[in-house]
Amino acid sequence: MSIENSGKVTAEHLRRDAYLYVRQSSLKQVVNNSESTQRQYALRGRAVALGWEEDRVVVIDSDQGRSGASTAGRDGFQRLVAEVSMGRAGIVLGLEVSRLARNNTDWHRLLEICALSGTLILDEDGLYDPRTFNDRLVLGMKGTMSEAELHLLGARLRGGQLAKARRGELKQPLPVGYVHDYADRIVKDPDTAVRAAVERVLDVFTATGSARQVVKTFAAEHLTFPSRIRTGPRKGELVWGPLKHWQVLNVLHNPLYAGAFCYGRRKVERTTDGRVSIRLLPRDQWDTLIEDHHEGYVTFARWETNQATLAAQAASRGLERTATAPREGPALLQGLMICGRCGRRMTIGYHLRQGREVSDYRCMTHAIQEGGRVCQRIPGPGVEQAVAALLLEELTPLAVEAALQVTGRLAARAAEADRLRSTHLQRAQHRALLLEELTPLAVEAALQVTDRLAARAAEADRLRSTHLQRAQHRADLAKRRYLAVDPDNRLVADSLEADWNAALREVAAARKDVERARIETEPVTEALRHKLAHLAGDVHRLWHDPGTPMRERKRIARLLITDITLTKGERITARVRLSGGRHHTLDLPLPLGGGKLWQTPKPVVTAIDALLEDHTDAEIADILNQRGLTSGKGLPFHRLLVRDIREDYQLTSRFDRLRDRGLLTAYELADILDVSVPTIWKWHRGGLLEGEKYNDKNACLYPHPGPNPPRVQQGVRLDRRRPAATPKRTR
Structure with missing residues (x-):
């Protein structure tokens, strides 16, 4: 230890603890690069040599397997900063600057705190006091070089990946339906059930144009979809389960299924809190796209068509909406x-x-x-x-x-028809001639669609049967493992028995799905084919058919x-x-609104006006109902409804029409014949007088008797004339 370095350590530093920070960037480095870990722990001896007691050296190694690019998730580094800021650390030890931090922001923050609290920093090269200009300059340069080194390492690795990706040789995780062969080439999964499931998804989307309809179809047909476990002890294992919407979108968006190799579809970004965010990039920003790289499930042109369909449906949720997928609502022109x-x-x-x-x-x-x-x-x-x-x-x-474009059979007849287009009758003959040839084509197309539907049903049944066979195979394996175990080893035997029971339950569920689907699936019978053939020959019947x-x-x-x-x-x-x-x-025309929608149709009003000449309100209601006519609300007619219509449209009543024809009331006729009104009524009931009903209570009006009044039968006494004081009534 040099005199310069030893002079930096004072009694104040020795009264505080020494903190040794140990870190490796990944768990793989912790396991394989053990020498680096040992060198970091050996710095404890450097602290002892500077005067710290061994029990005063605190080792912080909770950040093993953590990257130094950020403080997010590095609890050990945050603890170190907290101890330094509180003045508890006399010295911070690290093998090199990159072990403490590879980010200039984090590194300079630590330097600032160390300078304020008077904490020393020691690495493999020497001892530094952040309060002195020269030491702080050296530490700042080391931090900058450490961050630059991280960038250079990443750029070097990134360059190698891009080079391999642009040759189409970069090995990446493959979606379900593809595997790597012995030469790391991308090939279709050898499992026929997996391939059939992927093909089924793509075919159903082509037929329906909706990812949600694909999910609904799989659920209705009791089909499952495979997926591979990416992590954990069961990594790479294939599991089957219900098809999810996100799985359908992954299959449709991934160009790998179109035989194209791509790299750079996703961009990985880190948020301010250190979390990883994955963002999909548009196609023009991909690094690599190589068509016809391997065998695809669909052509690249069909994949692009699928992308256009999905994009149009996604745009339908934005401000500039376009046509969405057709749904079951009664609106014919949805999205148009x-x-x-x-x-x-x-x-x-x-x-x-x-x-x-x-x-x-x-x-x-x-x-x-x-x-x-x-x-x-x-x-x-x-x-x-x-x-x-x-x-x-x-x-x-x-x-x-x-x-005409598809077949050449109409060429001769079309040429003949062109010659007959001078008159309206000849044009009609031309249309009939073409339709005569078109009908077999439409029938043939309908039968082809029927055959495709039957083939799809058979394919779905085959997929369910394959799933049942796979479950039965797993159950047989579980049974053989259970029977082969030593009966005395109860722990293993109980575990294998549980696996066998789970496999048997899976077999029972698969068999139940197969049987239920076979019951629910309607077979394409000859009667159905015959019906479709006739419907295809008439577009109007097909359009108006309730079954469409x-x-x-x-x-x-x-x-x-x-x-x-x-x-x-x-x-x-x-x-x-x-x-x-x-x-x-x-x-x-503008549609009628409000009460106008319920107005009585004009033909009905006209019919009521004509029927009032000879019928009462109740009789008119019966006649209108017999003719199949209804009111503006679609209701059948009755006496009061006819009366309301007559009054609303101010139609002349039957009483007024009879009066205009000169018919008399019972009182007026009684005055002429010098008899009482009841006598008039009796004569009318006895057939001596003719009368016309003007309401539904059998009230009548009578024609004028003229010079020859009705003769009374012999023995019938004429009633006396009613008193003159009795008031007269007109109706």
Whole structure:
């Protein structure tokens, strides 16, 4: 020990403790680089040589396996700083600066605290007093070099990784469905069940266009999905469980499944509290992307299509919404509507009308973001009906055009039809001629879809059977291990018996899933194939068939429609952009609102007006119900409802119509015949007088008797004329 160094140690320093800080960057270094650890612990002898007693040397080694790049998670370093700041440390010992800290911020903070508390610092090269300029300068340079060294080490390792990655040779953890062979090449998993599960996920997404629908399909078909354990004693083991949404997204987003090697998709960042944050980078920021690197489950073009589909669905949740995945709601044009005023995507709202869900298309962005008014709110049924009629009108010509492009069988007939297009009748013949050829193609396409559905059902059943076989194999292995154990070794025997019972429970659950799925899955019968064949020949019947799910109608609409721009003024203007480049403008009337929706249809009012000539209110209600007519609310008619309609629309009552025709009341006729009113009623019941009913209480009006009044039968006494004081009534 030099005189200069020994002179730095004073009695004040010796009255305080000496703190020895020991650290290795990783657990691997702790296990393999034991020499470095021994050298750090040997510094205890240096403290004793400087005058500290051995029991006054405090060793802090709780940061073994911790990186020195930050203080986060380094409890030992934080304890050291606390002891120095409280003046309990006379000297801090470390093998080198990098053991204490590899971050200039942490290192200079420690130097500042040591200078304030008068604490010495000792490393393998010498003893330093941070209060002196020269020692502090040397320690600052050592800290800077330590941080630079960490950067150089990282850059060197990073350069090697990038070089191997750009050659496609960097070995990385592989997703489920891929393994490394003996030469570290990426190959498909040799387990056919694993490959079939991955292929099933990709196929279902292609058919449905929704990751959530993939999860629902797997759950409905009682299918499981594999995953590999990444850490722990069971690392690398394959386990099966229910498919999760995040697993579907991992499969769809990973270009490895398209046969492409990529590096740099994720960026690892550290937060201020030392936590690791992983952020996905856009494709243009990836370091490496090598197509056709290995055998993929899908083509790269199909993978890019999947990314576009997922991106469109993700954008539907933002401010600039685009078309979402088709769902089960009754709104046919979900995700296709654009506001004609502000250009934003319109959302959907549902409400009940006469017990049925109807849709409204609303532009809500301004109202939600700024608290303003709703930009536009347009009822959906009228627009949807008009667009559906347009689609059905356009669907047949588009299908005919596609059939002409695919097959050459129509070439001769198409040329003949071109010659017949001069008149309307000839154009109709041309359409019928093409449809005659198109129907077998549509039927064939429907049967192909049916066959694909049957194949998918068979594939799902095969996956379930494979899972059952795998569970049975594990149960057999557990049984053989249990039977082979020494009966006297009860601890091992009990553990193996528990494993066997767990395997048997797994077999029972797998068998139950297979049996339940076979019961729930409807087979594709010949009757179903025949029905689909007939439906495929008629697009209109297929569209209006109650068995066609609303989701399928939406998919048909999205195949033909790019978007629809709605503008509401005195009328509704809908500009429909079709995928083929054609545009259509629909001019629609504003839908009736409020009570106008419940108004009695004009044909019903006209019918009531005509029936009042010969019938009462109750008779009119019966006649209208027999004709199948209903009120504005869709209800059947009754006497009071007919009366209300008659009064609301100010129709002339039947009484007034009969009076206009000259018919008399019973009192007026009694005065003419010089008899009492009851006599008139008796004569009418006896058939002596004709009368016309004007209400449903059998009250009548009578025609004028003229010069020949009715003759009374012999023996019938004429009642006396009623007293003149009795007031007369007109109805």
